[in-house]
Amino acid sequence: MDDENPSRARSRESAERSSRDFSGLSSRVSPGLSSRDSPQGDADDPPSRYRRVREGVERRALALLAFGTALLLFLFFYYPVATVFVEAVVVDGQTTLGVFVDILRDPFYFGDLARIFAGESPLTVLGDFLSADRQLGIVGFTAYQAALSTVASVALGVPAAYLLARYEFWGRRTLRSLTIVPFVLPSIMVAVGFVATFGSDGPLNRTLAAAGLPPLELLFTLEAIVIAHAFYNAPLVARVTTAAWESVDASAVETARSLGASPFRAFRDVVAPQLYAAVLMGATLTFVFTFGTFPIVLALGGFEFATVEVFVYRLVQDLNYAEAAALALIELAISLSVLYAYLRYEARQSIHSRGARPLPRKSLRPPSLSPREVVPRVGLAVYSVVALVVFVVPIASMIIASFSDTGGLTLSNYQFLLERQAEGAAFQVQPWPAVRNSLLFGVASLAVALPVGVAVAVLTTRRYRGRKLADVVTMAPLAVSGIIVGLGLLRGLVFGVEIGGTRIAVGGALAIIAAHAVAGYPFVVRTVAPGLENLDQQLVESARSLGASRVRTLLDIELPLVWPGVVAGAAFAFAISIGEFSSTVILASGTDQFTMPVAIERFIGRRLGPATAMGVVLLLVTSASFVVIDRLGGDHRGL
Amino acid sequence: MTTVGSEPAVEVEGISKRYATTTAVADISVTVERGEFFTLVGPSGCGKTTTLRLLGGFESPSEGTVRLDGEDVTGVPPEDRDIGVVFQSYALFPHMTVGENVAYGLQFTDPPGGVSVDERVSELLSLVDLDGMRERDPTALSGGQQQRVAIARALAPGPKVLLLDEPMSALDARLRERLRLQIQRIQEELGVTTVYVTHDQEEALAISDRVAVMHDGGLEQVGTPRDIYHRPATRFVSEFIGDNNVFSGTVQESDSPSGTLQVDVGPTTVALDTTRPDEFSPGDDVVFCVRPEQLSVEEGMNRLLTTVTGTEFLGWTTRHHLDWRGQELLLRSEHELDGEVTVGFDPDDAHLVEVF
Numbered sequence: 001m002d003d004e005n006p007s008r009a010r011s012r013e014s015a016e017r018s019s020r021d022f023s024g025l026s027s028r029v030s031p032g033l034s035s036r037d038s039p040q041g042d043a044d045d046p047p048s049r050y051r052r053v054r055e056g057v058e059r060r061a062l063a064l065l066a067f068g069t070a071l072l073l074f075l076f077f078y079y080p081v082a083t084v085f086v087e088a089v090v091v092d093g094q095t096t097l098g099v100f101v102d103i104l105r106d107p108f109y110f111g112d113l114a115r116i117f118a119g120e121s122p123l124t125v126l127g128d129f130l131s132a133d134r135q136l137g138i139v140g141f142t143a144y145q146a147a148l149s150t151v152a153s154v155a156l157g158v159p160a161a162y163l164l165a166r167y168e169f170w171g172r173r174t175l176r177s178l179t180i181v182p183f184v185l186p187s188i189m190v191a192v193g194f195v196a197t198f199g200s201d202g203p204l205n206r207t208l209a210a211a212g213l214p215p216l217e218l219l220f221t222l223e224a225i226v227i228a229h230a231f232y233n234a235p236l237v238a239r240v241t242t243a244a245w246e247s248v249d250a251s252a253v254e255t256a257r258s259l260g261a262s263p264f265r266a267f268r269d270v271v272a273p274q275l276y277a278a279v280l281m282g283a284t285l286t287f288v289f290t291f292g293t294f295p296i297v298l299a300l301g302g303f304e305f306a307t308v309e310v311f312v313y314r315l316v317q318d319l320n321y322a323e324a325a326a327l328a329l330i331e332l333a334i335s336l337s338v339l340y341a342y343l344r345y346e347a348r349q350s351i352h353s354r355g356a357r358p359l360p361r362k363s364l365r366p367p368s369l370s371p372r373e374v375v376p377r378v379g380l381a382v383y384s385v386v387a388l389v390v391f392v393v394p395i396a397s398m399i400i401a402s403f404s405d406t407g408g409l410t411l412s413n414y415q416f417l418l419e420r421q422a423e424g425a426a427f428q429v430q431p432w433p434a435v436r437n438s439l440l441f442g443v444a445s446l447a448v449a450l451p452v453g454v455a456v457a458v459l460t461t462r463r464y465r466g467r468k469l470a471d472v473v474t475m476a477p478l479a480v481s482g483i484i485v486g487l488g489l490l491r492g493l494v495f496g497v498e499i500g501g502t503r504i505a506v507g508g509a510l511a512i513i514a515a516h517a518v519a520g521y522p523f524v525v526r527t528v529a530p531g532l533e534n535l536d537q538q539l540v541e542s543a544r545s546l547g548a549s550r551v552r553t554l555l556d557i558e559l560p561l562v563w564p565g566v567v568a569g570a571a572f573a574f575a576i577s578i579g580e581f582s583s584t585v586i587l588a589s590g591t592d593q594f595t596m597p598v599a600i601e602r603f604i605g606r607r608l609g610p611a612t613a614m615g616v617v618l619l620l621v622t623s624a625s626f627v628v629i630d631r632l633g634g635d636h637r638g639l
Numbered sequence: 640m641t642t643v644g645s646e647p648a649v650e651v652e653g654i655s656k657r658y659a660t661t662t663a664v665a666d667i668s669v670t671v672e673r674g675e676f677f678t679l680v681g682p683s684g685c686g687k688t689t690t691l692r693l694l695g696g697f698e699s700p701s702e703g704t705v706r707l708d709g710e711d712v713t714g715v716p717p718e719d720r721d722i723g724v725v726f727q728s729y730a731l732f733p734h735m736t737v738g739e740n741v742a743y744g745l746q747f748t749d750p751p752g753g754v755s756v757d758e759r760v761s762e763l764l765s766l767v768d769l770d771g772m773r774e775r776d777p778t779a780l781s782g783g784q785q786q787r788v789a790i791a792r793a794l795a796p797g798p799k800v801l802l803l804d805e806p807m808s809a810l811d812a813r814l815r816e817r818l819r820l821q822i823q824r825i826q827e828e829l830g831v832t833t834v835y836v837t838h839d840q841e842e843a844l845a846i847s848d849r850v851a852v853m854h855d856g857g858l859e860q861v862g863t864p865r866d867i868y869h870r871p872a873t874r875f876v877s878e879f880i881g882d883n884n885v886f887s888g889t890v891q892e893s894d895s896p897s898g899t900l901q902v903d904v905g906p907t908t909v910a911l912d913t914t915r916p917d918e919f920s921p922g923d924d925v926v927f928c929v930r931p932e933q934l935s936v937e938e939g940m941n942r943l944l945t946t947v948t949g950t951e952f953l954g955w956t957t958r959h960h961l962d963w964r965g966q967e968l969l970l971r972s973e974h975e976l977d978g979e980v981t982v983g984f985d986p987d988d989a990h991l992v993e994v995f
Contacts, residue, residue, distance in 0.1 A: 541717065
């Protein structure tokens with residue numbers, strides 16, 4: 001309104017001011033300050049042209065990066081997954097849902113539930129379902145074992161959270177860090193550990209025999225599967241629950257106590273409500289993970305137990321691709337519905353009390369002998385014995401077994417790994433190439449996953465319309481099982497695609513690297529994105545105002561500042577590649593592209609020694625990754 | 640050493656910035672002369688920072704143009720604008736030393752004045768009194784030192800315009816006053832055109848050549864600090880800048896030759912001086928204000944009967960809160976006051992703000 005107000009007074013004022021004495025601060029600074037233009041640099045100078053070309057590239061670099069990432073994701077994830085989908089609905093050139101309907105109505109897959117899909121009255125089916133001789137079918141069994149595994153994981157994880165959140169003891173921080181280990185331990189290695197433990201010659205049965213008790217046949221039982229799943233997922237439950245417990249504000253509990261609540265009531269009314277969401281999150285993720293379980297059931301389930309994923313694998317081996325694809329999609333649909341239901345629930349819960357002052361930790365030594373102090377600690381002591389058996393014994397048994405054979409201590413299992421089998425047919429698993437391939441694929445997929453993950457992190461932490469969609473699209477690989485990706489890559493790229501009369505096919509090794517990169521890059525995103533998100537945006541803007549292009553800012557300022565996250569992401573991606581089994585076993589079948597996990601699966605039934613030796617090598621590689629992640633990982637709450 | 644050029648350093652023409660649900664800046668036009676210290680002041684959410692970000696190219700306007708040195712830079716990215724920015728958080732690069740921070744912008748442009756990068760960095764550090772701090776880790780410096788590093792870094796490439804976004808708000812009051820003198824001194828010495836954003840009206844008055852008061856995304860008034868303080872153009876400015884007593888009333892009589900208005904403020908009529916008596920006619924609603932230092936006890940031509948409701952001893956003065964017909968008035972006086980007090984002011988102590 002008044003911006004036209006002429007300010008003659010201004011010139012008068014500044015004249016007044018210039019006449020003031022500024023304590024001798026004359027022109028210490030060179031003149032020409034208000035011009036940044038340098039005299040040299042005519043448009044045709046070579047350096048200037050070079051600068052312009054470089055600036056042009058820099059200006060487009062972010063767009064190029066985004067384009068490359070999108071192309072890669074399309075080629076190695078969305079196109080293969082779409083192939084699987086098409087495979088399931090197109091039979092002999094006809095679009096049909098017949099394959100799905102057949103699976104839904106087949107009691108082999110859906111048990112008694114199939115009769116509902118076939119049109120029987122739900123009531124009579126329910127009646128049969130509640131009777132003793134109900135049939136679950138493969139899908140039903142998969143859900144059943146997942147539910148049992150979830151219960152076991154919660155039962156084993158919540159006490160650990162109690163211990164970690166409420167007690168102070170030597171090694172607590174280390175123990176807390178160790179809960180990240182399942183993310184990097186290859187599941188096939190865990191399976192080897194369980195075979196080594198529960199096998200007829202394992203430590204468990206030797207202990208039982210020494211005590212004069214009959215041997216326990218746990219191998220190839222549902223119990224073994226459930227315990228192995230608990231080994232894997234209880235730390236996850238413990239991790240999220242501990243975080244929630246530590247964020248409970250002590251003053252909230254103290255307020256409840258001051259208002260007259262007993263310690264138990266204060267726990268029930270104040271603490272517990274803040275833990276439910278975390279426990280439920282742990283439980284949901286456990287259910288989804290174990291519903292899609294593959295290597296553990298393949299190795300520990302024997303012939304009797306097969307989950308959906310295992311059966312998809314068998315169908316692929318029988319070259320029954322349409323049914324495999326349809327079954328894999330049904331599995332994906334079930335997993336995604338569970339996840340979606342959980343996310344809907346989580347969105348409605350919004351307890352985010354970042355406790356200013358966490359609850360104080362107690363000593364493990366009881367301060368008095370009152371039951372209130374002693375009982376919880378005795379409970380924890382019992383729990384730690386169970387935890388020792390479930391978490392430590394399998395790893396220890398694997399290590400011991402790798403150094404022993406029937407004659408005692410030996411290194412022969414490790415020597416075997418370095419041998420290129422002279423004799424033996426070409427289809428037999430060769431140990432050294434497996435080790436070599438694993439490392440090679442690990443490095444190669446890391447080289448892809450790292451830039452892609454960083455690019456996605458950069459592109460999804462910026463604010464723009466459609467960012468949520470970009471987030472979902474780029475994180476989808478976390479939700480889709482390796483079997484589907486492997487199957488899609490196999491049917492789409494390895495078998496070849498016809499484009500304009502030319503058949504384009506990608507070698508198996510390249511497909512494996514692509515599958516590993518797709519499995520690994522979301523972890524890079526997860527470790528890099530929080531750092532970028534928390535970075536002061538004004539740092540970026542300062543660099544830009546000083547003349548740096550967007551890409552220079554990324555290289556000069558942002559990446560150096562989130563470097564620990566980048567390194568941790570790289571360690572994750574490498575560990576994921578080294579341990580990846582599901583897509584590798586599909587893509588590597590019949591070729592010499594076996595990796596260590598695939599070799600272990602082949603060895604596990606016949607030659608436990610080499611399998612354990614390979615397991616130990618995997619353990620070392622992944623432990624090294626764990627150390628890197630733990631030292632540098634910073635914030636990975638999202639995992 | 641203010642350089643005088645033909646083109647204004649900054650010209651903003653009709654810029655607006657709209658977000659999905661809100662309008663942050665609504666149709667602002669303003670011109671900043673070369674070498675001027677220009678301040679945008681207003682309460683939080685008034686759009687002053689958004690305006691600064693539009694100048695810097697960190698946001699692009701929904702409408703309007705921005706010209707720097709006569710050149711249209713609307714849509715030009717920040718790195719190509721020849722600007723220097725100091726943010727509220729200073730945003731020093733924590734993985735670089737003080738010297739590396741100051742030298743960062745000199746990678747993209749040659750140091751002005753034909754000196755080497757090294758010499759330029761020394762020059763700037765000495766300008767902000769941080770000689771010898773070159774190898775320091777910026778995160779280990781005090782808030783005031785960090786701010787000076789940020790200023791040196793922004794000035795190193797010799798920007799056309801220096802933009803300062805609330806650079807004082809993270810500092811304590813005493814330090815703020817010292818540093819604002821220093822900023823003023825540096826600006827004076829270099830003659831660099833400076834646009835400064837603050838919510839602190841006192842700071843705005845103290846430091847600027849000209850001040851623009853913003854409110855709800857628009858400009859309320861642009862003028863020298865004295866203009867703004869003594870002749871607020873709107874009710875908002877009169878209330879926002881300094882303590883003030885704002886009255887509403889109705890014109891009863893306008894006496895052209897003497898320039899005096901008789902204004903009915905409820906129980907009584909007051910006389911006000913104006914330089915433009917012809918603009919008022921009986922029945923007009925007007926708003927006028929009287930600064931607390933211009934109200935006095937038992938003196939002045941216009942008298943109001945008030946009740947004392949509270950007293951604040953501030954050291955250099957004492958501020959009394961008075962109730963006048965349900966309206967709170969402020970009065971500065973060293974007298975001890977209690978109970979009913981008659982306060983007064985002369986016709987030329989009042990400033991007419993708005994006419995309806």
